[in-house]
Amino acid sequence: MAAAVGRICGARLLKNYGIVTPQVCQLSTGAQGWTRNRKIWLSTLGVVSGGVGALLFALEQSVQASGSEAHPPHQPWSHDGWFKSLDHASVRRGYEVYKQVCKACHSLQYIAFRNLVNVTHTEEEAKAEAADVMIKDGPDEEGNFFERPGKLSDYLPSPYPNENAARAANNGAYPPDLSLIVSGRKGGEDYIFALLTGYMEAPAGVVLREGQNYNPYFPGGAISMAQVLFDEAAEYSDGTVATASQLAKDVSTFLRWCSEPELDERRLMTIKSMGMFTLMAVVAYYFKRHKWSTMKSRKLAYKPVSKK
Amino acid sequence: MSMWASLNRSVFKKTSTFFLAAALGTFFFERSFELASVAIFESLNKGKLWNDIKHKYEH
Structure with missing residues (x-):
């Protein structure tokens, strides 16, 4: 070497x-x-x-x-592309799906109610969302823990107090936290969408244990989570028809926002940096021409000196 | 050419006015560049952003 x-x-x-x-x-x-x-x-x-x-x-x-698992097909996400922001109406619907369906088993512990403000909800709506849940707080003056209605600064409450309780309630399987799941799984939102809509009968030869379901997109095929998204499994406040694929699309978009809340900011930054680097490239090109103009236009003359 | 030359003489030759020109130029460039970028971003994503849907939820 x-x-x-x-x-x-x-x-x-x-x-x-x-x-x-x-x-x-x-x-x-x-x-x-x-x-x-x-x-x-x-x-x-x-x-x-x-x-x-x-x-x-x-x-x-x-x-x-x-691998033995099926690869999720690519879906035409509206936030796919260098300059494309998230569809905030879809993110809002996805939050409703999370609240009505996913929240029963999955936590979302890194998202606070204040994060929803001016993204999916107005401040008043986010305060009302927070006030709907009870948050464990304490200790108070006598050293006791107590429950109080949530505030904007509170994080979304988890369905189980800890991992062991979650496993005990779910046949030994741990429902993962969804805050960063889209960034943490290969295929991202395509994988989430394919998983949620991909449940099917187990093919011949696949043995499932008690409480397991077959999903070709899940590594290994045997998944402990049952199919949860059916038509009308959740209700939308904006009147969108809640088909199973609509629910899956909206919740995948919502989970992409949870994983990357700064996505819109980055798309804007792409536009800004492209504009900035274009200007700088023009300056650099001019400066190069300027500096090389003397080198390129000079002539070296060699004049032999005679010995005499 | 004469405009450029007079600008050069009256502004860029003196350190104090040169730096004043740089600071003022930076300020106005940043403002216009920022507004132009945001306008491009918002027109490309019309209908998808929070600002486009918030009127439905504000009373």
Whole structure:
């Protein structure tokens, strides 16, 4: 390795030219003046690194193909794209689905009621949502814990006090927290949507234990969560028809917002940075032309001195 | 050309006016760039943002 690095450096790739100002021939990227060794070493380096990259890509692909689970098909999410924000009406409906269906087993412990303000709910609505739930607080002056209606600063209450209680109530399976689930699962919201709508009869030869269901998108196929989203499984306040796929789409969008509440901000930042870098590229191009104009237009004259 | 030259003479030659021009230019550039970016973002995502749906829920 060290020898290879030495050879490549010896091929003048990293040579320090000292305090002499850069000459055009040294800054040039043309390969005409290269020695044979330099050409061999650099092309070897290129071929090896390209080959290693291709090998890693091929291995990654083959690992995907070797699993037993079905790959979720890509859905046309309205927030897919460099500049596309979340559909906030959909996020609001997704919150309603979470509240009516998912909340029975899944916690959402990193989302607070204040996060909903000006995203899906007005401040008054978010306060009313918070006041609907009881939050354990304390200790009070006598050292006792007590329950009080929620405030905007409270986090969404979990259905179970701890993981053991959750496992005991769900046949030993732990319903994961949903705050970061879309970022934490391969396939993101496509996976969530496919999982929620993908329940089916177990094919012949698949043995399910008591309380398990078959879902081809779940790694292993046997999932402890039963199908929960049916047509009209939840009710929308804005009058949208609550088909099973509509419910799954809205809750997936909502969970994408939970995982990445800053998504809209990032889309806006993409627009800003593209504008900024365009301006800077124009300046850099002008500056390069400006600096090189003397180098490109100068002439060196060699005048031999006669001996006599 | 003469406008550029007079601008150069009256503003950019003196350090105090040069920095004043840089500060003022930064302020106005930032404001207009920000407003333009937000306008592009909102027109691309019309109907999807909270500002577009909040009138339904505010009384």
